[in-house]
Amino acid sequence: MTNKLAFLPYLRAFEAVSRLGTLRGAADELHLSPSAISLQLKKLSNITGVQLFARTGRNVTLTETGHEFYQSVSDALGTLADLVRLAVEREGEPKERSLSVSLPPSIGIAWLTAAIVEFATSRNMTSLSINQAVTCAEVDWHANDIAVVYDQPPFPGKRWELLSEVRLCAVCAPTLLGRMDLHSRDRKLHGFALLHEDGGEQWSRWSLAARVKLSDNIRVKVPSAAHAIAAAVQGKGIALLSDVVSQAHLAEGSLVRPFATTLEATNAYFLVWKVESSAAELTTALAEYLRGYLKRS
Structure with a gap:
């Protein structure tokens, strides 16, 4: 033919x-x-x-x-x-590089949002979307490429990497220190609002570990650590927070640790992403970047 x-x-x-x-x-x-x-x-x-x-x-x-x-x-x-x-x-023409990240609100407000923005800028990305969720199950995986979660694996159908272990510490505004009996042998916390996200179990564990009696306290359950931080900074109570979330406030002096005792949290921060992720290269780079950011903070 x-x-x-x-x-x-x-x-x-x-x-x-x-x-x-x-x-x-x-x-x-x-x-x-x-x-x-x-x-x-x-x-x-x-x-x-x-x-x-x-x-x-x-x-x-x-x-x-x-x-x-x-x-x-x-x-x-x-x-x-x-x-x-x-x-x-x-x-x-420059290729469009976009990323959608889900963060727990507390750690997002404390420092992680700034770190993610810094990462996106350093990678010359054209679009960045930051959403919020605490656990892996709460993340909208249709709208997010990657998530930082405060949770425990396994996460079925996902890949994950430990970002940071967490220790809980009691923190409060410096103005509350004068009202605390920190030096007596029978240490007690009287009349303070105890801020927490769970049902109060972590405060009970901390009390035993710190050998501090909790009495005449109002237990205040808040929806997120961000609420606990805000109330604690304003001198309205004592919050039991992760060291990762509280470190910036401790460094600037808006919060202090009246007790040296820390408590290993039942959860930790994990970086989680979909098995078939279109942002696999960015995921690897972001994990490395956040680890370095944590060390610098």
Whole structure:
């Protein structure tokens, strides 16, 4: 079967001769000899079965059919040139790099949002979305590529990596220290609001570990550690917070630790992502970045 597109290799020579009107002009433009141009035109006529040129001395002129053919060839080559130009321009454009991250609100407010923004800026990303959830089950995996969760594995259908273990410590505003009996042998906390996210079990564990009696206290259950921090900073109670969440406030002095005792938390912070993630490369880079950020903080 004859190749219907066998004439394609000869179109550049045909277009150049048609536009310039001479074999010599086309040969110079295409860096070929006039005889090579002439041979290509002959092959083009043989393949198409159409008389495209009429000779006038050394010059060639298009026949009526050749003129119609030239218009079609010129338009087609122009379209192809435009497509190539657009493809090159698009190839040179920066690729859109987007990331959606879910964070626990407490650690997000405390420091992690700033770290994620810093990471996105350093990677020249074009779009960043930060959402919130605490546990892996609460994360909207249709809307997020990666999540930092305060939870315990396994996380079915996901990959995960430990980001930071957590120890709980009692913290309060410096203004409350004067009201505490910190030096007596029978240490007690009287009349303070105890802020917590769980059912109060962690405060009971801490009390035993610290050998501090809790009496005449109001137990205040809050929806997140962010609420506990806000109340504690304002001097409204004592919060039992993770060292990761409280470290910035301790460093600036808005919170203090009246007791040295810390308690290993039942959960830890994990970086979790989907098994088939379109952001796999970013996930690896983000995990490394956050580990370094934690060490610097």
